[in-house]
Amino acid sequence: MKNFLFQTVPVLHFGVGCLAELPGQIAALRASRPMIVTDKGIVDAGLIAPVEETLKVAGLAVTIFDAVTADPPEKTVLQAIDAAKSADVDIVIGLGGGSSLDTAKVVAALAVDDAQPLQEIYGVGALARKGLPTILIPTTSGTGSEVTAISILTTGETTKAGIVSPHLFADVALLDPALTRGLPADVTAATGIDAMVHAIEAYTSHNGKNPVSDMLAIEALKLLTAHIETACSDGSDMIAREAMLRGSMLAGQAFANSPVGAIHALAYPLGGIYHIPHGLSNALVMPYVMQFNLEAAAPLYAELADALAIPCGAENSDEARAQNLIDHLETLAVKVKAPRKLRDIGIAKEATSELAETAMLQTRLLVNNPKEVALADAQRIYDAAW
Numbered sequence: 001m002k003n004f005l006f007q008t009v010p011v012l013h014f015g016v017g018c019l020a021e022l023p024g025q026i027a028a029l030r031a032s033r034p035m036i037v038t039d040k041g042i043v044d045a046g047l048i049a050p051v052e053e054t055l056k057v058a059g060l061a062v063t064i065f066d067a068v069t070a071d072p073p074e075k076t077v078l079q080a081i082d083a084a085k086s087a088d089v090d091i092v093i094g095l096g097g098g099s100s101l102d103t104a105k106v107v108a109a110l111a112v113d114d115a116q117p118l119q120e121i122y123g124v125g126a127l128a129r130k131g132l133p134t135i136l137i138p139t140t141s142g143t144g145s146e147v148t149a150i151s152i153l154t155t156g157e158t159t160k161a162g163i164v165s166p167h168l169f170a171d172v173a174l175l176d177p178a179l180t181r182g183l184p185a186d187v188t189a190a191t192g193i194d195a196m197v198h199a200i201e202a203y204t205s206h207n208g209k210n211p212v213s214d215m216l217a218i219e220a221l222k223l224l225t226a227h228i229e230t231a232c233s234d235g236s237d238m239i240a241r242e243a244m245l246r247g248s249m250l251a252g253q254a255f256a257n258s259p260v261g262a263i264h265a266l267a268y269p270l271g272g273i274y275h276i277p278h279g280l281s282n283a284l285v286m287p288y289v290m291q292f293n294l295e296a297a298a299p300l301y302a303e304l305a306d307a308l309a310i311p312c313g314a315e316n317s318d319e320a321r322a323q324n325l326i327d328h329l330e331t332l333a334v335k336v337k338a339p340r341k342l343r344d345i346g347i348a349k350e351a352t353s354e355l356a357e358t359a360m361l362q363t364r365l366l367v368n369n370p371k372e373v374a375l376a377d378a379q380r381i382y383d384a385a386w
């Protein structure tokens with residue numbers, strides 16, 4: 001067996017009602033001046049009020065930064081850092097989907113004296129040290145951002161760039177499935193498929209794949225595929241909601257160590273250029289990238305098909321079982337009514353060449369793909385997805 005490294009957040013609180021642990025966790029981190037980093041949607045959904053109330057009851061004065069937007073631009077992150085510094089906060093609490101949690105991680109890292117400039121910390125391992133303590137509270141079951149050491153920001157107009165550093169791991173991840181109860185069906189579907197993609201790409205990653213991430217990826221994919229339909233059709237089903245949040249967390253722990261590949265690399269330009277939500281972007285390119293990968297990844301896809309107990313016919317070769325996995329995921333995506341083609345979301349056929357060129361810039365991700373992706377391959381994949 002190869003040597004491996006596995007890292008995750010030191011403290012996980014999971015379960016309905018565990019939001020109540022927040023004041024105690026802040027105290028345990030010896031902090032008392034929290035800033036909540038979130039977005040207007042969370043405020044409008046009524047999710048911030050109970051958190052604010054919990055903190056006020058505990059005697060804590062709260063600063064709220066609620067200007068995070070999807071595909072967070074650098075400008076917003078810099079504003080949040082300024083707000084944190086001027087309020088002299090000593091702990092950052094991210095509340096929301098991936099954009100809010102990713103922003104919170106960078107704000108915590110840089111809202112300290114002598115912080116590096118934001119420009120310097122992009123890439124893998126460029127962030128030199130840990131900043132303020134962080135508690136992350138997800139309100140979607142998708143990104144797994146609460147347990148990853150990755151933040152994705154939008155630089156310039158359209159490019160998505162990642163900051164990857166163990167210093168971005170939260171001190172505490174607090175996962176309360178009750179916070180996901182109100183998620184609309186389309187968001188539940190797209191974020192759930194994103195989480196499945198995390199599990200699949202972690203399991204087939206060319207770098208960092210290890211026995212712990214494998215175990216997490218398999219359990220994640222079992223939970224997510226078994227519960228996504230119910231979570232979408234009956235959002236108040238807390239068994240399904242709990243399973244989806246648990247699945248997305250486990251997938252997050254897996255890909256934090258065994259990083260994602262070409263599905264994400266080809267999804268990012270859809271977010272960067274067209275502001276298609278991250279989960280939906282992944283859902284749209286997933287089957288076509290998997291089909292492209294099949295040649296190299298068939299044995300691993302076959303293992304996942306077996307783990308999900310997908311029935312195989314008379315033909316039970318790796319290739320046949322791998323194809324069954326791709327077909328099974330596509331069937332699920334159709335059942336949860338995720339858009340299936342780029343043309344369905346208003347993308348012009350001519351746009352695919354710009355998408356392919358932009359995807360090739362995601363070298364950080366493409367190196368993890370089980371099969372090398374050239375520009376012509378990316379073009380063919382987008383053409384198939386169109």
Ligand SMILES: [Zn+2]
Binds near residue numbers: 143194195198264282
């Ligand atoms: Zn993702």
